Amino acid sequence: MIRTRFAPSPTGYMHIGNLRTALYEYLIAKSQNGRFILRIEDTDQKRYVEGATDIIYSTLKRVGMNWDEGPDIGGDFGPYVQSQRKNIYTEYAHKLVELGGAHYCFCSQTEADEQKDEEQNIKFQDPCKLIPLDEAKKRIAAGEPYVIRQTIRKKGTSVFKDVVYGEIEIDYDELDEGVLLKSDGMPTYNFANVVDDHLMEITHVVRGNEYISSTPKYNLIYEDFGWEPPVYVHVPQVMKDAQHKLSKRNGDASFQDLVAKGYLPEAILNYIALLGWNPGTEQEIFSLEELKQVFSMERLNKSPAIFDIAKLTWMNGCYIRALSPQDFHKLAIPYYEKAFTHPLNLEFLSTVLQPRVETLADIVTQTDFLEKLPDYDVSLFQNKKMKTDEAIAKASLEKALPVISAVEEWSNEALFVALKQLAETEGLKNGQVLYPVRIALSGKETTPGGATELAVILGKDETLNRIKQALAKLA
RNA sequence: GGUCCCAUCGUCUAAUGGUUAGGACAUCACCCUUUCACGGUGGUAAUAUGGGUUCGAGUCCCGUUGGGAUCACCA
Numbered sequence: 001m002i003r004t005r006f007a008p009s010p011t012g013y014m015h016i017g018n019l020r021t022a023l024y025e026y027l028i029a030k031s032q033n034g035r036f037i038l039r040i041e042d043t044d045q046k047r048y049v050e051g052a053t054d055i056i057y058s059t060l061k062r063v064g065m066n067w068d069e070g071p072d073i074g075g076d077f078g079p080y081v082q083s084q085r086k087n088i089y090t091e092y093a094h095k096l097v098e099l100g101g102a103h104y105c106f107c108s109q110t111e112a113d114e115q116k117d118e119e120q121n122i123k124f125q126d127p128c129k130l131i132p133l134d135e136a137k138k139r140i141a142a143g144e145p146y147v148i149r150q151t152i153r154k155k156g157t158s159v160f161k162d163v164v165y166g167e168i169e170i171d172y173d174e175l176d177e178g179v180l181l182k183s184d185g186m187p188t189y190n191f192a193n194v195v196d197d198h199l200m201e202i203t204h205v206v207r208g209n210e211y212i213s214s215t216p217k218y219n220l221i222y223e224d225f226g227w228e229p230p231v232y233v234h235v236p237q238v239m240k241d242a243q244h245k246l247s248k249r250n251g252d253a254s255f256q257d258l259v260a261k262g263y264l265p266e267a268i269l270n271y272i273a274l275l276g277w278n279p280g281t282e283q284e285i286f287s288l289e290e291l292k293q294v295f296s297m298e299r300l301n302k303s304p305a306i307f308d309i310a311k312l313t314w315m316n317g318c319y320i321r322a323l324s325p326q327d328f329h330k331l332a333i334p335y336y337e338k339a340f341t342h343p344l345n346l347e348f349l350s351t352v353l354q355p356r357v358e359t360l361a362d363i364v365t366q367t368d369f370l371e372k373l374p375d376y377d378v379s380l381f382q383n384k385k386m387k388t389d390e391a392i393a394k395a396s397l398e399k400a401l402p403v404i405s406a407v408e409e410w411s412n413e414a415l416f417v418a419l420k421q422l423a424e425t426e427g428l429k430n431g432q433v434l435y436p437v438r439i440a441l442s443g444k445e446t447t448p449g450g451a452t453e454l455a456v457i458l459g460k461d462e463t464l465n466r467i468k469q470a471l472a473k474l475a
Numbered sequence: 476g477g478u479c480c481c482a483u484c485g486u487c488u489a490a491u492g493g494u495u496a497g498g499a500c501a502u503c504a505c506c507c508u509u510u511c512a513c514g515g516u517g518g519u520a521a522u523a524u525g526g527g528u529u530c531g532a533g534u535c536c537c538g539u540u541g542g543g544a545u546c547a548c549c550a
Contacts, residue, residue: 009550044549109548123546147548165480174478174546182548189550213479213545236481242542271487274499278488282498301488304543308486311500321513355513366511386510416509423509434509442510450509 002034004204006060006067007193009041010052013254014059016246016307017208017238020272024235025206026065027273027295037200038070040081041193043186059255063269064288069200077200082192089187092195092225093148093180101224102180103129104136105149123176148181150190150217158216163233164300165209170216178217190214194221202230204297209234233297236304238275246307253309262360263312267319271312275305285318317358328354335363340371342462348412349457352449369442370457373466376443378473386431393436394474399426400437401467410460415452440470 004025008018029036038060042048053071060067069075079085096102105128126149128136140146154172161167180191187195197205212234222229237245246252253261258268270286278301279286279294286294320328329350336346349367357363368374381393388396403422407414423433438451441463447454455463 007550011550041550047549149548168479170479176546179548184548186548188548193550207550208544209480210544211550234480237543239543245543274487276487280489282489284487284499303481305488306486308500311487314500317513352512356511383510419509430509438510444510446511448511450511452509 002029002032002203003037003201004029004034004206005037005039005197005200005202007039007041007196008056009044009047010049010056011047012049012052012055013248013256014055015248015252015254016258016268016272019059019063019255019269020238020275021206021208021235022060022065023063023269023273023291024233024277024297024300025204027291028204028206028233028297030292031295034203035068036065037075037077037202038067038080039196039200040071041189042081042083043189043192045083045186055256062259062265082196083186085192085196086185086187088199089181089192089195090185093187093191096150096180096221096224097133097148099224100153101151101221102148103151104131104133104140104146105129105179106131106136106139106144106146123173126177129177145183147179147183149177150180150221152177152217152220154220158219160215160219160229160232162212162215163204163231163297164236164302165212165234168212168215170213172216174213175217175220178214180221190217191221194218197230198222198225198227204233205230206233206235209236233300235300236276236302238272239304239306241306245304252307258312262357262362263316264319264360267316268312270319271315275307276301285315313358320357320360321355323354325351325354331360332363335360336367339364339367342371343459344370345457345459348453352453352457356448366448369444369447373469374443376439380439380443380445381436381474383431383435386435387429388432388435390474392428392432393439394471396426396428396433396436397440397467397471397474400433401464401471404437404455404460404467405464407460410456412452412456415455419452436470437467440467 006022006025008014008022026036028034038056040053040056057072067073069077069080071080074080093102097104103126105126107126107128128149129151136146152172152175157169157171158175159167159169178190179188181187196202215232219229240246240250240252244250248254255268259265266287269288273286273291274284277295277299280299323331329347332350332353333346336349349370353363353366356366378390382389399422400419403418404415407418419433419437420430423430426433434451438447438454441451441454441458449457458466
């Protein structure tokens with residue numbers, strides 16, 4: 001049975017790269033009826049951010065990536081929060097020392113740093129490695145602070161296989177003897193992830209490719225304990241541009257930022273699935289369910305992918321248009337409530353808006369004229385293509401006013417028929433009547449929908465009112 | 476700097492060693508049309524570079540260039 005884990009550290013927001021890693025982990029498991037585990041890696045209390053775990057929970061839930069085991073729901077391999085597993089790491093760390101894969105170190109952090117500064121880019125040579133184990137134990141018993149460092153005993157070349165990068169060779173000499181158990185008794189990632197992944201029976205470790213160079217160190221730990229290493233799936237970075245990776249630090253969009261900007265969670269998930277993976281067919285729109293069916297980790301790409309907001313925006317537009325009119329209306333209502341204080345035909349507004357917005361935030365910019373008619377210039381009535389100018393507009397609006405006023409059924413069809421008929425009897429082109437009306441109703445050059453649609457949205461009173469205002473301007 | 480990794484249109488990508496190097500986004504043009512969208516149709520646009528292997532290389536090998544990662548008591 002395949003078991004994968006998403007193991008974020010609760011340091012703030014859920015960024016896109018993280019979410020994509022979680023998605024791949026989820027899909028690797030779920031495409032094979034495996035289990036997806038959530039584990040919180042909070043061994044660095046300094047970086048802990050209040051509320052960060054809630055963001056992790058809510059984001060995963062929002063996109064439908066439900067976990068089978070985790071801090072909130074438990075499971076057979078708990079606890080699923082690393083800070084609650086401290087005793088486990090302590091036990092295994094000392095055991096690793098006994099096995100020869102690690103040693104006690106009494107150097108202060110500054111001592112270690114100094115040695116590095118002096119020798120510039122030379123690997124830290126820990127003098128404590130030479131301390132006999134008995135003596136080290138005595139010093140610890142005497143209360144001296146210590147850390148446990150990994151001991152690299154092997155020589156030669158380490159080789160491991162990665163699902164996306166293939167075979168990777170790294171010389172053991174390149175590996176540094178990093179801290180496994182900190183002086184505060186907490187493990188570092190380097191140790192905790194190995195212990196947990198083994199104890200939780202994780203079969204596939206999926207993570208960013210920045211971990212490739214330290215993977216041999218982890219393999220050494222597995223080896224020392226006599227454990228079976230997992231299948232490694234290192235995924236490339238999600239980039240902001242060719243040089244920089246996407247990061248919250250630079251103010252790059254996080255999942256919640258995108259949602260706040262009017263992107264649908266389903267669209268975001270769909271888009272990031274394709275950032276570094278493709279199904280081998282030309283299909284691009286996938287639900288999470290569909291992804292489970294077609295996903296295979298062998299089709300993961302190894303070169304970094306640049307996050308392209310333009311394509312996400314397009315895809316979001318596809319998702320919005322695919323919504324039922326009712327669902328779109330429901331999503332639009334909060335935006336309406338924020339913007340409008342006068343009664344408007346909102347149901348009709350939604351039908352007009354749905355094919356025109358790519359993100360929900362577009363609703364705001366496209367409907368600003370509804371609440372309050374902008375103070376427009378009469379030159380707006382000039383339009384070459386529509387063959388109108390101020391004079392024609394004035395004449396058309398004067399004729400249109402009684403016609404509109406007389407329309408019995410306040411619908412787009414009835415209004416359109418009436419105005420079209422007016423144009424015909426006056427010997428005008430449709431646009432010479434409709435364009436001025438649209439400008440009068442909106443005060444904008446471009447609007448979602450035409451003259452009659454705007455009239456339906458605004459209602460009869462406001463429509464007549466705005467036409468009168470236009471005539472006053474044109475007088 | 477050492478080590479590791481990466482390299483197809485601007486972007487995401489497809490291509491058993493044999494294709495006019497395909498698709499999508501973006502962009503441009505045209506059609507549709509009461510503006511704008513939606514929807515149609517079409518166009519521009521790529522194998523970083525130099526060698527090799529081969530009848531044949533985007534694909535395999537080597538070098539070069541460019542980019543990224545790593546070298547924390549962070550993950």
